[in-house]
Amino acid sequence: MIIDGKQAAADLRKILTIEVAQLKKDKGVVPGLTVVLVGEDPASEVYVRNKVKQTREVGMISNEIKLPNDTSEAQLLAVLQQLNNDDAVHGILVQLPLPKHIDESVIIAAITPNKDVDGFHAMNSGRLLNGEPGALVPCTPQGCIMLTKKHLGEDLSGLHAVVIGRSNIVGKPVALLLLQENCTVTIAHSRTKNLAEVCQQADILIAAVGRAHFVQASWIKPGATIIDVGINRIEDENGKAKLVGDVDFANVAAVCGAITPVPGGVGPMTIACLLKNTVAAARLNG
Numbered sequence: 613m614i615i616d617g618k619q620a621a622a623d624l625r626k627i628l629t630i631e632v633a634q635l636k637k638d639k640g641v642v643p644g645l646t647v648v649l650v651g652e653d654p655a656s657e658v659y660v661r662n663k664v665k666q667t668r669e670v671g672m673i674s675n676e677i678k679l680p681n682d683t684s685e686a687q688l689l690a691v692l693q694q695l696n697n698d699d700a701v702h703g704i705l706v707q708l709p710l711p712k713h714i715d716e717s718v719i720i721a722a723i724t725p726n727k728d729v730d731g732f733h734a735m736n737s738g739r740l741l742n743g744e745p746g747a748l749v750p751c752t753p754q755g756c757i758m759l760t761k762k763h764l765g766e767d768l769s770g771l772h773a774v775v776i777g778r779s780n781i782v783g784k785p786v787a788l789l790l791l792q793e794n795c796t797v798t799i800a801h802s803r804t805k806n807l808a809e810v811c812q813q814a815d816i817l818i819a820a821v822g823r824a825h826f827v828q829a830s831w832i833k834p835g836a837t838i839i840d841v842g843i844n845r846i847e848d849e850n851g852k853a854k855l856v857g858d859v860d861f862a863n864v865a866a867v868c869g870a871i872t873p874v875p876g877g878v879g880p881m882t883i884a885c886l887l888k889n890t891v892a893a894a895r896l897n898g
């Protein structure tokens with residue numbers, strides 16, 4: 613079975629459209645998201661355009677602030693301070709990656725935690741770690757759990773989940789979410805010994821390594837659920853640019869029980885969950 617992330621994202625946006633209308637009716641609050649883009653990375657420009665468009669489509673306010681590549685860290689911090697103080701802005705997102713001369717951790721730390729719709733601020737990762745209410749949870753990990761449940765249902769307890777990757781943005785938070793779901797969780801990474809054997813134990817395998825076609829069919833437990841977070845641009849046999857995941861899709865699909873495609877899997881859920889976090893932030897701040 614192929615898990616359709618595009619459809620799941622459209623379903624979530626439909627629910628959010630109703631919630632946004634309800635929030636406006638009951639509280640007079642229209643959630644507002646501001647996305648800050650520094651520089652001209654072409655992929656980031658596409659993602660930001662899609663974020664702005666989809667935010668508006670569900671009835672929320674969306675603003676984009678485009679800054680030149682040579683924006684200093686201090687200038688970006690000044691923009692964030694203004695947004696932190698603006699009551700009409702419920703969610704703030706700084707598109708990553710930032711130009712090399714800007715320290716991402718300094719920027720993430722400068723966003724008011726209750727407006728941090730990416731869920732990257734230490735206050736939000738701490739809340740997630742402690743299982744506290746009110747955490748804004750990173751979007752891609754939320755999407756991974758929703759897509760896993762599309763196939764396996766709501767109860768994941770007792771299943772062995774293996775996460776390949778330990779980034780603050782995907783690997784660590786998705787492992788914490790799986791633990792909240794009562795999974796037995798293994799975090800594997802570039803130094804893990806016997807990675808194939810570790811993956812063979814997985815009922816749920818989350819691949820977030822950033823290497824095209826890295827996960828092989830021989831690593832897969834028959835019937836496992838595979839969530840592919842990778843977005844790798846490669847050339848096909850005719851030299852044409854092509855987007856592929858971290859999983860050798862064609863061969864793994866023959867062994868597993870269900871798998872997310874790339875494109876059309878986790879990617880669309882990342883933006884839908886950003887909209888969900890913006891509604892949550894409007895409830896926290898509104």
Ligand SMILES: Nc1nc2c(c(=O)[nH]1)N[C@@H](CN(C=O)c1ccc(C(=O)N[C@@H](CCC(=O)O)C(=O)O)cc1)CN2
Binds near residue numbers: 655707708751855880
């Ligand atoms: N501040 C953030 N920066 C980045 C994040 C993030 O969550 N917050 N994640 C990624 C980029 N990203 C969103 O920003 C993102 C990546 C991919 C997709 C997506 O829908 N992908 C499509 C394919 C699109 C294509 O052709 O390129 C898919 O997989 O079907 C959405 C959002 C890094 N930066």
Ligand SMILES: [Mg+2]
Binds near residue numbers: 711713714
């Ligand atoms: Mg940098």
